[in-house]
Amino acid sequence: MHKIDALKGLGLSLxxxxxxxxxxxDDAIVIHGKQKVLDILYSHLQETEEKIEALQQFRTELQHNIAKMLRFIDQAKG
Structure with missing residues (x-):
């Protein structure tokens, strides 16, 4: 149970x-298990980096659209 809790603590899904x-x-020295966990963690990191990049792009688009709408409103006010 301790190992399961430890793996959950690393962010692994069930x-x-x-x-x-x-x-x-099965592995007496546990190297294969740790390597597999490491591979999963690298995968999580890559997914996180991709999500961050997508969110940063979305933020930039939002900022652009806000600025565009503010200019439109200012022009409409005259």
Missing amino acids: EEICSVIELYF
Whole structure:
């Protein structure tokens, strides 16, 4: 149970934990299990970086649209 809690603490989903937990018990030195967890964590990091990039792009688009609407309003006011 401690290993499951530790893996959950690293941000792994239950599905991901299921895919690596047996490696912790089958591998006497636990290297394969840790490598698999590391691969999952790298994947999470890549997904996070992609989401951050998409959000930054969205923020830039929002800022542009806000500025555009403010200019339109200012022009309409005369």
